[in-house]
Amino acid sequence: xxxxxxxxxxxxxxxxxxxxxxxxxxxxxxxxxxxxxxxxxxxxxxxxxxxxxxxxxxxxxxxxxxxxxxxxxxxxxxxxxxxxxxxxxxxxxxxxxxxxxxxxxxxxxxxxxxxxxxxxxxxxxxxxxxxxxxxxxxxxxxxxxxxxxxxxxxxxxxxxxxxxxxxxxxxxxxxxxxxxxxxxxxxxxxxxxxxxxxxxxxxxxxxxxxxxxxxxxxxxxxxxxxxxxxxxxxxxxxxxxxxxxxxxxxxxxxxxxxxxxxxxxxxxxxxxxxxxxxxxxxxxxxxxxxxxxxxxxxxxxxxxxxxxxxxxxxxxxxxxxxxxxxxxxxxxxxxxxxxxxxxxxxxxxxxxxxxxxxxxxxxxxxxxxxxxxxxxxxxxxxxxxxxxxxxxxxxxxxxxxxxxxxxxxxxxxxxxxxxxxxxxxxxxxxxxxxxxxxxxxxxxxxxxx
Amino acid sequence: xxxxxxxxxxxxxxxxxxxxxxxxxxxxxxxxxxxxxxxxxxxxxxxxxxxxxxxxxxxxxxxxxxxxxxxxxxxxxxxxxxxxxxxxxxxxxxxxxxxxxxxxxxxxxxxxxxxxxxxxxxxxxxxxxxxxxxxxxxxxxxxxxxxxxxxxxxxxxxxxxxxxxxxxxxxxxxxxxxxxxxxxxxxxxxxxxxxxxxxxxxxxxxxxxxxxxxxxxxxxxxxxxxxxxxxxxxxxxxxxxxxxxxxxxxxxxxxxxxxxxxxxxxxxxxxxxxxxxxxxxxxxxxxxxxxxxxxxxxxxxxxxxxxxxxxxxxxxxxxxxxxxxxxxxxxxxxxxxxxxxxxxxxxxxxxxxxxxxxxxxxxxxxxxxxxxxxxxxxxxxxxxxxxxxxxxxxxxxxxxxxxxxxxxxxxxxxxxxxxxxxxxxxxxxxxxxxxxxxxxxxxxxxxxx
Numbered sequence: 001x002x003x004x005x006x007x008x009x010x011x012x013x014x015x016x017x018x019x020x021x022x023x024x025x026x027x028x029x030x031x032x033x034x035x036x037x038x039x040x041x042x043x044x045x046x047x048x049x050x051x052x053x054x055x056x057x058x059x060x061x062x063x064x065x066x067x068x069x070x071x072x073x074x075x076x077x078x079x080x081x082x083x084x085x086x087x088x089x090x091x092x093x094x095x096x097x098x099x100x101x102x103x104x105x106x107x108x109x110x111x112x113x114x115x116x117x118x119x120x121x122x123x124x125x126x127x128x129x130x131x132x133x134x135x136x137x138x139x140x141x142x143x144x145x146x147x148x149x150x151x152x153x154x155x156x157x158x159x160x161x162x163x164x165x166x167x168x169x170x171x172x173x174x175x176x177x178x179x180x181x182x183x184x185x186x187x188x189x190x191x192x193x194x195x196x197x198x199x200x201x202x203x204x205x206x207x208x209x210x211x212x213x214x215x216x217x218x219x220x221x222x223x224x225x226x227x228x229x230x231x232x233x234x235x236x237x238x239x240x241x242x243x244x245x246x247x248x249x250x251x252x253x254x255x256x257x258x259x260x261x262x263x264x265x266x267x268x269x270x271x272x273x274x275x276x277x278x279x280x281x282x283x284x285x286x287x288x289x290x291x292x293x294x295x296x297x298x299x300x301x302x303x304x305x306x307x308x309x310x311x312x313x314x315x316x317x318x319x320x321x322x323x324x325x326x327x328x329x330x331x332x333x334x335x336x337x338x339x340x341x342x343x344x345x346x347x348x349x350x351x352x353x354x355x356x357x358x359x360x361x362x363x364x365x366x367x368x369x370x371x372x373x374x375x376x377x378x379x380x381x382x383x384x385x386x387x388x389x390x391x392x393x394x395x396x397x398x399x400x401x402x403x404x405x406x407x408x409x410x411x412x413x414x415x416x417x418x419x420x421x422x423x424x425x426x427x428x429x430x431x432x433x434x435x436x437x438x439x440x441x442x443x444x445x446x447x448x449x
Numbered sequence: 450x451x452x453x454x455x456x457x458x459x460x461x462x463x464x465x466x467x468x469x470x471x472x473x474x475x476x477x478x479x480x481x482x483x484x485x486x487x488x489x490x491x492x493x494x495x496x497x498x499x500x501x502x503x504x505x506x507x508x509x510x511x512x513x514x515x516x517x518x519x520x521x522x523x524x525x526x527x528x529x530x531x532x533x534x535x536x537x538x539x540x541x542x543x544x545x546x547x548x549x550x551x552x553x554x555x556x557x558x559x560x561x562x563x564x565x566x567x568x569x570x571x572x573x574x575x576x577x578x579x580x581x582x583x584x585x586x587x588x589x590x591x592x593x594x595x596x597x598x599x600x601x602x603x604x605x606x607x608x609x610x611x612x613x614x615x616x617x618x619x620x621x622x623x624x625x626x627x628x629x630x631x632x633x634x635x636x637x638x639x640x641x642x643x644x645x646x647x648x649x650x651x652x653x654x655x656x657x658x659x660x661x662x663x664x665x666x667x668x669x670x671x672x673x674x675x676x677x678x679x680x681x682x683x684x685x686x687x688x689x690x691x692x693x694x695x696x697x698x699x700x701x702x703x704x705x706x707x708x709x710x711x712x713x714x715x716x717x718x719x720x721x722x723x724x725x726x727x728x729x730x731x732x733x734x735x736x737x738x739x740x741x742x743x744x745x746x747x748x749x750x751x752x753x754x755x756x757x758x759x760x761x762x763x764x765x766x767x768x769x770x771x772x773x774x775x776x777x778x779x780x781x782x783x784x785x786x787x788x789x790x791x792x793x794x795x796x797x798x799x800x801x802x803x804x805x806x807x808x809x810x811x812x813x814x815x816x817x818x819x820x821x822x823x824x825x826x827x828x829x830x831x832x833x834x835x836x837x838x839x840x841x842x843x844x845x846x847x848x849x850x851x852x853x854x855x856x857x858x859x860x861x862x863x864x865x866x867x868x869x870x871x872x873x874x875x876x877x878x879x880x881x882x883x884x885x886x887x888x889x890x891x892x893x894x895x896x897x898x
Contacts, residue, residue, distance in 0.1 A: 006508065006622060006644040007460050014640040015618035017610075018651030021639065022675050026653075029674035032660055059455065076643045082677075122660060129654070133613040134621065141616075161466075164582040165778050167590075167616035167624075167771075169464035172583065173455060174617060190470065191463040194525045195455040202467030204475075205578070207785035210793045211481055211571060225478035226471050228531075237796055319778045322616075328777035329614050329768045336656035344659045347686055 004072055010170065011063075013094070014073050016130040021077075024123050025087050034340035036122040037357050039114035040132055042140070043331040050420035050427045052330070053147045053409055054107045054115045055178040056139030060132060061397035064096045067128070096124050100392035101378075103360070104400060106143075106181050106408030107387060108416065110429050112375060113360045115140075117388060122339065129334045137332050138171065139178040145299070145324045146182035147413060149317055151421050152302040157314040159201050160187035161294055162322030175322040181405045183413070188316070196402060203231040203264045203292065210236065216245050223249075223258050231262040231292060234277070239265055243277040247284035262290035262314070270295070271310035278311040290314060298325065299423055345444045354433070356440050360387040369417050376434030453521055459619065460512075462543070463522050465579040470526075473572050474536050483789035485571040486806050488563035489581055491589070492780040499869035499876045501779070502596045502858055503556045503564045504627040505588030509581060510846035513545045516577070545573050549841035550827075552809070553849060555592075555630050555857030556836060557865065559878050561824060562809045564589075566837060571788065578783045586781050587620065588627040594748070594773045595631035596862060598766055600870050601751040606763040608650050609636040610743055611771030624771040630854045632862070637765070645851060652680040652713045652741065659685065665694050672698075672707050680711040680741060683726070688714055692726040696733035711739035711763070719744070720759035727760040739763060747774065748872055794893045803882070805889050809836040818866045825883030 009015070027033070042052060069077075069091050078088050098120025109115055115136065118125050149158055160179045163172035169191070176192030186199035193200035204222055212218035215236065223230050230253070234242025243263060250260050263281070265273045270293045281289050293305070294316030305312060319325060335353050336344050345355035354375065361374040361384030376382050391398055419425055458464070476482070491501060518526075518540050527537050547569025558564055564585065567574050598607055609628045612621035618640070625641030635648035642649035653671055661667035664685065672679050679702070683691025692712060699709050712730070714722045719742045730738050742754070743765030754761060768774060784802050785793050794804035803824065810823040810833030825831050840847055868874055 004643045006511075009640045009644050010460065010619040010622050011456050012640060014643050015612070015621065016639050017612060017637045018639050018642075018649045019637065019653055020651075022651050022671075022678050023653055023657045026657065026671045026674035027660070030670035032670075034660075036656075036660065038656070062455075073643065080642070080649075122656075126654075126656060129656075130613050131618065134615065134618055137614050138616045163464070163466060164579050165586050165781075166583065167587045167777075168460075168619040169580065169583055170459040170617040170619035172464065173459050188466045188468065190465050190467050191458045191461060193467075193529070194453045194463050194522065195458050200467045200529075202469075202471050204468055204472055205575075206795050207485075207487070207571075207575060207578075208472045208475065210785045210795060211476070211483075211485065211788045221479035221481075222471075222475045225475035229471050323772075323777040325777055328616075328772040328774055332614075336659045339660045346655050346659060 004076055009073070012073055013067050013069050013127070016127065020127050020130060021083070023126055025083060027123055027126070028087065028090065033121055033123070035119060036125045036336055037117055037119045037338035038125050038129065038334050039337050039358065040116045040136055040334045041112055041114045041332065042109070043333060044111045045427045046327045046330070047426040048326060048424065049144055050422065050425055051144070051416060051429065052109050052140055053143040053182050053412070054103045054109050054140055055105050055143035055181050056135040056174070057102050057105045057116065057391065058399050059139065059174065059177070060135040061100065061392055061399065063131060063135065064100070064128060064392065065395060065397050067096055069094060094124070094127070095395060096120065096128060097395040098124050098392070099390065099394065101388040102391045103387045104389065104408055105405040106412060108370065108412040110373060110427060110431050112354065112431055113373060114358050114388065117357055133332065133334050137330060139174050141324045141327070141330055142175045142178035142321065143182040143409070145321055146179035146184055147409060148299040148423060149302055149321065150183035151413065152299040152423060153306050153315060156306070156312065158184045159314060159316050160184055160189065160321055161316035161318040163189040165319040166322035172322055177402070179321060180402065182409050183406065198402070202229065204233045206233065206236045209233060215242060216249055219246060219249055220252070223253055224256070227258040230258060230260055231264055232260070233264045233266065235265050235267045239268060239273045240276050240280065243280040247280055247286060250284060250286055260286055260289045262292050264292040264294060266295040270312065271305055271308045274310045274312050292316060294318065296320070303423060343440055343444060345441065354437055354441060355444050356437065358437065361385065362387055364415065368415055370415050370429065372430040372432055374432050374434050375437060377436045377440065380434055380436045382434060453525055458522070461522055462516050462518050462576070465576065469576050469579060470532070472575055474532060476572055476575070477536065477539065482570055482572070484568060485574045485785055486566055486568045486787035487574050487578065487783055488786050488807065489565045489585055489783045490561055490563045490781065491558070492782060493560045494876045495776045495779070496875040497775060497873065498593055499871065499874055500593070500865060500878065501558050501589055502592040502631050502861070503552045503558050503589055504554050504592035504630050505584040505623070506551050506554045506565065506840065507848050508588065508623065508626070509584040510549065510841055510848065512580060512584065513549070513577060513841065514844060514846050516545055518543060543573070543576070544844060545569065545577060546844040547573050547841070548839065548843065550837040551840045552836045553838065553857055554854040555861060557819065557861040559822060559876060559880050561803065561880055562822060563807050563837065566806055582781065582783050586779060588623050590773045590776070590779055591624045591627035591770065592631040592858070594770055595628035595633055596858060597748040597872060598751055598770065599632035600862065601748040601872060602755050602764060605751070605755070605761065606634045607632070608763060608765050609633055609638065609770055610765035610767035612638040614768040615771035621771055626851070628770060629851065631858050632855065647851070651678065653682045655682065655685045658682060664691060665698055668695060668698055669701070672702055673705070676707040679707060679709055680713055681709070682713045682715065684714050684716045688717060688722045689725050689729065692729040696729055696735060699733060699735055709735055709738045711741050713741040713743060715744040719761065720754055720757045723759045723761050741765060743767065745769070752872060792889055792893060794890065803886055803890060804893050805886065807886065810834065811836055813864065817864055819864050819878065821879040821881060823881050823883050824886060826885045826889065829883055829885045831883060
């Protein structure tokens with residue numbers, strides 16, 4: 001460490017690309033201070049994502065409301081000698097004062113649909129690019145993965161177990177939240193409970209068993225200390241033997257007034273073990289004792305376990321969730337669409353973008369299923385439900401509750417056509433371009449801009 | 450938000466699995482306070498990783514030195530009603546006072562090799578499991594990916610461009626550091642410069658060009674404001690046209706005493722564009738102007754561009770680096786290997802582990818290349834270079850400089866046998882088990898523990 005403390009600076013305004021600062025400096029020197037509109041969207045969906053679930057907005061809005069440079073950060077910037085004093089002094093007064101339109105968290109979204117539009121003086125809208133992408137990309141990634149797990153095992157309780165291999169503790173925090181928005185019942189991550197009020201669950205680790213001389217003693221010690229948390233990890237040495245040990249101590253626990261809430265299986269053939277363990281528990285009068293499974297699970301394995309009728313009540317989903325293991329990134333961009341009231345369009349090869357401030361109009365069929373979306377201009381009056389709403393004005397946000405976002409995902413998943421619910425079918429959902437937007441794009445192309 | 454502020458809590462001691470706290474409580478109630486040894490290791494290498502580069506240790510040690518619960522965190526724990534007052538009061542005094550042996554950052558490592566051994570009273574060694582895995586897993590993941598990029602383009606300058614799609618701003622911070630340890634020249638992430646003194650680089654974004662009415666004007670505005678940072682982004686509309694615009698304004702800039710340091714290409718066929726642009730620049734007397742390429746690059750694309758002889762001086766590597774896109778997680782574990790002086794071994798199906806406190810002994814061939822590693826007991830005296838060293842005693846760390854870690858990777862990559870440098874060949878590196886370790890494992894198996 002030869003600078004600011006990494007924990008303090010990790011999510012500061014210095015958590016940005018250096019070019020944001022050089023551009024701010026150059027905008028200032030060139031006198032470019034007009035209002036700009038930037039939109040963030042996902043370019044196309046990967047083959048194994050029939051849809052995405054928007055997430056991360058409220059975390060972003062909270063950040064935009066409060067972001068400013070600290071004295072230590074400004075001192076460090078000065079010390080680099082790469083910016084004139086007057087520019088750094090200006091940064092001391094930097095605040096986000098813009099307006100934001102966005103798609104609510106938990107909304108089902110598709111390719112090319114802006115999920116946020118940020119309108120502000122260009123120096124504000126430019127500087128927040130990195131953090132806007134960072135927050136919305138990752139949380140949408142995890143919410144979309146989590147929604148697939150929910151579709152794969154709709155009757156089960158799903159818990160996020162993925163903090164340890166998330167790409168940072170902060171990633172684990174936001175993953176827990178995104179998974180909850182998407183329909184998970186809770187998380188093992190304590191900080192997510194503290195920050196967001198998400199239900200926190202936990203069992204025990206193999207080390208707890210190993211630190212004892214025998215399993216039976218370990219289970220009893222745990223039950224006496226944590227009578228409300230009696231979920232015993234039974235696979236440290238032999239899963240079925242572990243289940244029999246639980247059955248053997250159940251009477252003793254009952255006398256102490258302690259129920260056996262559950263057992264957890266973390267290795268081997270989960271379906272086979274769950275069947276054998278269920279039988280052992282049932283034969284011992286422990287039919288209300290739940291079976292929790294974990295260990296390398298993802299939506300495909302959930303689907304298979306459900307198809308096999310495995311008697312598993314709760315699944316702990318870890319690394320595959322918090323890293324979105326099969327698809328750890330989505331193609332997305334934050335692009336200038338308007339500057340000083342003039343629509344803008346970038347035309348780099350293979351990356352054509354739609355210009356101007358836009359709106360998404362969603363149309364449903366008679367059964368309430370998603371039918372098509374129309375990508376139009378913000379000013380157009382088109383048929384359908386507009387997805388972008390004002391969520392921040394002059395830098396002040398209107399926040400939703402986490403539960404409202406969670407309910408929105410639930411409704412969204414119910415409105416998905418069957419083909420889009422399938423885990424392996426690429427999305428063919430139509431996002432059509434409005435006449436107004438087509439005309440604007442053609443006009444700009446004619447003028448080479 | 451209905452709790453503690455997420456930014457403050459993201460990397461607090463509450464960033465842990467709930468079961469760590471319930472186990473601490475149960476250890477306390479059961480009177481289990483003996484010293485425990487835990488080891489962290491990667492189980493096996495993915496097919497596209499011939500080796501791994503250990504990273505993250507010093508970040509972890511700094512965390513262990515300073516970690517404690519804040520008053521607000523303890524108050525929140527109390528408010529949950531899930532722990533007795535006396536236990537929460539105990540947590541107020543929780544500090545890490547243990548000893549740590551570890552493999553230095555930048556060391557080449559292989560399957561089953563402990564890269565850290567944490568010895569402490571079990572309540573300390575247990576609680577730090579989640580953060581130990583979190584820090585070491587992610588940073589080793591990124592350093593290993595970065596080292597592959599270095600091997601693919603050994604003559605080029607490589608810069609981390611991946612903050613925006615890293616899985617959180619904190620992930621981006623640590624990714625920049627891990628990539629630097631592995632041989633990258635720097636990063637675009639400002640916070641990584643502020644926290645670790647890593648060289649920070651930057652160019653300009655498409656929005657800067659688009660905010661102007663024409664490219665020429667945008668380049669001039671930027672150059673006047675940032676005469677030391679003249680790397681022009683030339684692909685907003687047409688790459689070769691952009692290069693010709695740069696050539697056209699070079700004279701004017703020269704008169705102002707401003708050199709044209711470079712141009713950046715971010716889309717299309719990078720090799721073809723680089724050749725055409727190189728020609729345009731050379732013909733305009735800009736032969737010292739560098740070409741920077743970015744946009745969806747990874748080690749495979751680097752290898753192809755180098756093989757094609759693309760005249761590219763610097764590569765910006767983004768998402769593929771910070772998400773380790775092809776392999777976003779490594780199979781790894783933090784396991785109890787000794788408790789109260791007694792070796793321990795977990796035997797869950799398909800997950801057999803080596804018991805006891807261990808050491809890795811590395812043997813080189815006559816040309817200085819890695820030949821084999823021996824996994825032995827910490828007390829054994831075996832031939833070879835021991836990889837684990839004492840790095841923390843009684844909770845106080847001895848830290849290395851970042852540059853020492855970076856040099857270690859450089860030496861390590863030079864000592865890799867040719868077959869392990871190949872991007873597509875799975876590792877066949879021998880990690881042999883010592884006789885002493887085999888005997889101990891057999892003995893424990895005999896007693897069923």
